[in-house]
Amino acid sequence: MAHFAELRRQGPFTPAVAPNPITGLDDEFFAVTSYAEVVEISRRPQDFCSGRGSTSIADMPAEAMEFFGSFITMDDPRHARQRGIVSRSFTPRKLAGVLDSVERICTEVIDDMCEKGEVDLVEAISQPFPLLVICDMMGIPRSEFGTVLRATNVILGSGDPEMLGGEENIFSALLGAGMELTGLVNELAEHRRTHPTDDLTSALVHNEVGDDMLAPQEIAPFFILLAVAGNDTTRTATSLGMHLLAEHPDQRAAWQADPDGMTADAVEEIVRAASPVTFMRRTVTHDLSLCGQDFAEGDKVVLFYGAANRDPVVFDDPERFDLR
Numbered sequence: 654m655a656h657f658a659e660l661r662r663q664g665p666f667t668p669a670v671a672p673n674p675i676t677g678l679d680d681e682f683f684a685v686t687s688y689a690e691v692v693e694i695s696r697r698p699q700d701f702c703s704g705r706g707s708t709s710i711a712d713m714p715a716e717a718m719e720f721f722g723s724f725i726t727m728d729d730p731r732h733a734r735q736r737g738i739v740s741r742s743f744t745p746r747k748l749a750g751v752l753d754s755v756e757r758i759c760t761e762v763i764d765d766m767c768e769k770g771e772v773d774l775v776e777a778i779s780q781p782f783p784l785l786v787i788c789d790m791m792g793i794p795r796s797e798f799g800t801v802l803r804a805t806n807v808i809l810g811s812g813d814p815e816m817l818g819g820e821e822n823i824f825s826a827l828l829g830a831g832m833e834l835t836g837l838v839n840e841l842a843e844h845r846r847t848h849p850t851d852d853l854t855s856a857l858v859h860n861e862v863g864d865d866m867l868a869p870q871e872i873a874p875f876f877i878l879l880a881v882a883g884n885d886t887t888r889t890a891t892s893l894g895m896h897l898l899a900e901h902p903d904q905r906a907a908w909q910a911d912p913d914g915m916t917a918d919a920v921e922e923i924v925r926a927a928s929p930v931t932f933m934r935r936t937v938t939h940d941l942s943l944c945g946q947d948f949a950e951g952d953k954v955v956l957f958y959g960a961a962n963r964d965p966v967v968f969d970d971p972e973r974f975d976l977r
Contacts, residue, residue, distance in 0.1 A: 654960065654963055657686050657959065657963070660684060661686040661687055661960055661964065664946075665687035665690040665946070666685060666943075666944075667684040667686065668683060668684075669955075670682070671711070673710075674711060674823065675712075675713075676711075680711055680712075680953070681953070682710055682952075682953035682954065683948075683955070684957060685955060686960035687960075687964050687966070688962070688967040689944075689964075690943070690944060690961075691956045691957075691961040693944075694935055695956065698729070700938055700941055702936050702938050703726060703727065703728055704726065704727055704728035706718065706953070707722065707725055707934055708722055708726065708934070710932075710953065710955055720831060720877070721874070721878075723735065723878035724736055724875075724878070734865065738865055738866055738867055739867075739875065742856035747856065751790055754786060754789045758782060758785045758786050759782065761785075762785070763778070774895055775888070775892050778891060779888045781798075782887070783883065783888055784801060784802055784805065784880065784888075787880055788880075791838070791876060792845065792850060792852030792853065793837070793838075793841065800833060800837060801834065801880055804831075804833045805830070805834075805884055807826050807829075808881050809881060809884075831877060834876060834880065838872060839869070839872065842854055842858050842869070845858050854872075885929070887929075890923060893923070893926075893927035897923065897926055900974070904975065907976060907977065908976055915976055918977065922974065922976050926974050928958045928959035928962050931957070931959065932955050932956055932957050932958065933956050933958075934955050935953075935956065936951065936952070936953055937949065937952040938950060
C-alpha cells in the first residue's frame with residue numbers, strides 16, 4: 654500500500670497504464686486513490702458509468718461483460734430492472750431461511766475443520782463456506798459443488814496458470830468455465846419451472862401476477878455473478894481477516910472477550926483493512942471536471958478501494974488495525 658499512499662499524496666487522480674490482454678497494447682486510465690473521490694464517482698452513475706466496463710480495465714465485448722458480470726456491468730434502466738427483480742426475491746421469509754443456512758453451513762465447516770486438526774484455512778473455511786451458502790441458496794445440489802468450485806476458481810484466477818486446469822488459452826478457459834456454470838444453472842432453472850421449491854432459483858423463474866422476471870438467458874449470468882463475486886469477496890475477507898487477527902493477538906483477544914459488543918465494528922474494520930474488492934472501473938460519459946481534474950468522454954477511472962480505505966483524511970492512523 655506504500656505505493657498507493659505516495660500516489661494519493663500527489664493527488665486524487667493519477668494517470669496510469671495497464672497491459673490489455675486482448676490487444677497487447679497499454680490501456681490508459683486514471684487511478685483514483687482518495688476516499689472522497691471514490692465515493693463521489695460511485696454516487697454519480699450518470700457521469701461515470703458501468704456499462705462500458707466495470708470489472709476489467711481493458712474494454713471487453715459487451716456480450717462477454719454481461720455473461721460474466723450480469724447487472725454490475727449495466728447502467729440504468731437495465732441495471733435497475735434486473736436488480737429490482739432479484740431484490741424482490743429476497744423476501745423476509747427467504748432471508749430468514751438464508752440465515753438458517755448460513756448458521757448450519759458455518760457449523761458444518763468448522764466441525765469438519767476441527768475433526769481434521771491442522772488445516773489450510775482457505776481450503777477448510779474461506780473457500781467452501783461462502784460457496785456452499787450460495788449453492789444452497791440457489792438450490793444447486795451438493796453433488797455439483799466440486800463443479801461450481803472448479804469453474805469459479807478458473808474465472809477468479811484467470812491470470813494464474815495454476816487455476817486454469819492445464820488450459821493455456823485464458824479466454825478458452827474462461828469461456829469453458831462460464832459455459833459449465835451456464836449449463837448447470839439452466840438445467841436447474843428448467844426443472845424448477847415445473848418443480849418449484851423454496852430456493853432462489855424457483856423464485857427467479859416464477860413471478861407474481863404483473864411482476865417482471867429474469868429472462869431465461871439472464872439466469873446464468875446472475876448465477877455466475879453470485880457464485881464468483883459473492884464467493885470471492887467473502888473468501889478474501891475471511892482469509893485476510895484471520896491473517897490480520899493472527900498479526901494482532903490483542904485485537905483477537907478483545908473480540909473473543911466481547912463478541913456481542915464488538916462484532917459489528919470488527920466486521921467493518923476487517924472490510925476496511927482487507928478491502929476484498931481491489932478495484933472497480935467506471936467510464937466518463939461526457940466531458941467534465943472533478944476536483945480540478947478535467948476528464949474527456951471515454952476516459953477510464955479505476956477506483957482502488959484499499960487505497961481509499963487508508964486515506965488519512967478520513968481515517969486516523971489508517972495503517973492501524975483496531976476493531977474497537
